[in-house]
Amino acid sequence: MSWFEKMAHKNNVGSPIFKGYVKFRSSIYGRVVFIITISALFLFVSFGIIFRSVNEEYMKSVISENGNNIGFxxxxxxxxSMLENNRTSLQSTLDVINTMSGIDDVNMYDNKNNLVYTSISNDTTSHSNPDCKSCHKDFAxxxxxxxxxxxxxxSDSECIMNPKNNAGGRHLLIKSPxxxxxxxxxxxxxxxxxxxxxxxxxxxxxPLQGLDS
Structure with missing residues (x-):
């Protein structure tokens, strides 16, 4: 005799709902439904975990591919311009790149990580300081x-390269040696x-607004 049946036998004056549940739980049909419910719940949770993992890997792949394309x-x-060491042409090219959609700014550093060129104009207030070395001592x-x-x-990152007026939006930094x-x-x-x-x-x-939306 199962625990539910013992409880029902002990409490003959039990509620009809409790007696009905004990009868349903004790039947073969009830056990089948119970097993199917537990299995479905397990599959639902497993599917959610797998979907999230696959989606994260896909997003990483898309970000990496976009980063490579932009980098090239x-x-x-x-x-x-770099081959000819033509500084005027180099700065002009950076200015043109700065107007392209999908790119916020491009900055060039020497082999000591000192800022050499930037596409950010001096009168721009919506961009932060691109001199990474001044903020990050461990930048290397x-x-x-x-x-x-x-x-x-x-917006939660310590890096101030993410402007405050874009709070909540994510940005991808691509460092190409x-x-x-x-x-x-x-x-x-x-x-x-x-x-x-x-x-x-x-x-x-x-910016990553296109991927995040």
């Missing part, structure tokens, strides 16, 4: 030194030696 685009646009460890790497910042190659150290305008591996880096900031 900016590097290609600046390549000729925040990104990979020789590979393209990413960081996502939002400028690696030395033969076309660089054999160029007549350059002073880099063949022994230098990393000449500097680009940090591109792009």
């Amino acid at each position: 685009l900016v590097e290609g646009a600046l390549y000729k 460890t925040m990104f990979s030194p020789k590979e393209r790497s990413y960081r996502i910042i939002d 400028i690696l030395n190659d033969k076309s660089c150290y054999t160029s007549a305008c350059h002073a880099h030696s063949p022994n230098e591996e990393v000449l500097g880096s680009l940090i591109i900031k792009m």
Whole structure:
């Protein structure tokens, strides 16, 4: 005799609802329904966890792909100016890139992480200081030194590269190292030696509102 039946037998004056539940629980049909309900709940929770995991991996893949595309685009646009060491052309190209949709700003740093060029104009108040080194003493460890790497910042991040007037919105920071190659150290305008591996880096900031919406 099950516990429910014992309780029902002991409490003969029990409520009709309780007696009905005991009868339903004791029947084969009731047990089948109970097992199906528990199984469905388990499958629902498992599906939610799997869906969230797959969705996160998909979002990471999309962000990485977009970051790579933007990185190659900016590097290609600046390549000729950097090769010729033409500072005027370089700044003009950065100004043009700054007007492109999907890119907030582009900043160039030397191999000591000092800010060299920026697409942010001096009279712009909606952007924060792009000189990362002035805020982050450990800036050299925040990104990979020789590979393209990413960081996502939002309103809760300590990084002030996310403007206060965009609170709640996320931004992707793409750090693309400028690696030395033969076309660089054999160029007549350059002073880099063949022994230098990393000449500097680009940090591109792009909004993620399109992905988050």
